[in-house]
Structure formats: C-alpha cells, structure tokens
Amino acid sequence: xxxxxxxxxxxxxxxxxxxxxxxxxxxxxxxxxxxxxxxxxxxxxxxxxxxxxxxxxxxxxxxxxxxxxxxxxxxxxxxxx
Numbered sequence: 001x002x003x004x005x006x007x008x009x010x011x012x013x014x015x016x017x018x019x020x021x022x023x024x025x026x027x028x029x030x031x032x033x034x035x036x037x038x039x040x041x042x043x044x045x046x047x048x049x050x051x052x053x054x055x056x057x058x059x060x061x062x063x064x065x066x067x068x069x070x071x072x073x074x075x076x077x078x079x080x081x
Contacts, residue, residue, distance in 0.1 A: 019049035029054035033062060
C-alpha cells in the first residue's frame with residue numbers, strides 16, 4: 001500500500017491477507033481500489049501488491065474502463081392468448 005494514513009490497522013491487515021492469498025493462488029499482481037464516505041466527503045485509496053509495472057497497468061485499466069450502469073427497469077411481459 002502506498003502510504004495512506006487513513007487506512008486503519010484492521011483494514012491494512014485484511015488487505016494484506018487478501019493480497020497474500022491472491023498471490024499464493026497464482027496472481028502476479030493484486031490491486032485493491034476502495035472508497036469511503038464520511039461527512040459528505042469521499043476518499044479513495046489504491047493498494048497494490050506484486051509486480052509494480054503490472055499493478056500500474058491494472059490501475060490505469062480500472063480508471064479508464066467504461067463502466068456499465070444498470071438500471072432497475074421493469075420489462076413488460078407479453079401474453080400470448
């Protein structure tokens with residue numbers, strides 16, 4: 001993780017365990033992007049583990065990939081009578 005003082009020790013431990021498990025399962029790089037909102041201010045952080053060049057590519061991909069917005073729309077059913 002890149003020096004983020006807003007991450008609690010418990011969060012840091014969870015992130016480290018998760019990244020270690022992912023690397024043990026064969027991942028070359030693990031990137032975790034999270035955000036939190038407090039008092040109407042949103043903060044985000046990026047934790048990266050493993051191959052730094054690959055991590056940077058994953059971060060770039062995550063921030064430049066179009067997101068798909070899903071909406072809750074009711075679909076009318078057609079009755080064949």
